[in-house]
Amino acid sequence: MDRPQPLTGEHLALDLLNTRPDGFDVFTDAASTAAWLATEADRLPQPPGPLSSADLGALRAVREIVLAVLVPAARGDKPPRQHLASLTRAQQDAPAYGQLGWDGTRVTVTDRRDGPYMTRLLATLAAAAGELLSGDALGKVRMCEGPDCTLMFIPANPRRRWCSPAVCGNRVRVARYYNRHKLPS
């Protein structure tokens, strides 16, 4: 059976939170995690080799922290101070700089970070979380209306209700159809 797929292509911090589709945790499996990182190749550094179970644990931990800040912050409540501090520290551990280059016609600047791979990865995720949590986009985050679905997105179209019309949209339509055609018991 195919595993449930994480929701990707949203804000990077939401993509991080959306790695637990339908009861499956992407970060409990090295191959699923590598596949997720590859999907995010334009936004996240790619691992030099297979990730260890400690690396997966670190990804689960940063995800928990981001969620534990987002939930109160979205209501306008103060998030736990130690979580804010750890998202700051994660970025301090891998300082960011702009690497200058030349593409043949103009100067380019590429965002880089110093440090070992996992440190850079966690720092990039923490920076994305900081950007989402402190910006206007936070007020636009919505949770999928699908039953038991906790995937989150920022709707470009205000009528968007589901993580994916093909998954949750369809599930809701099928349930509605079934209820309408159910015989009275």
Ligand SMILES: [Zn+2]
């Ligand atoms: Zn959904």
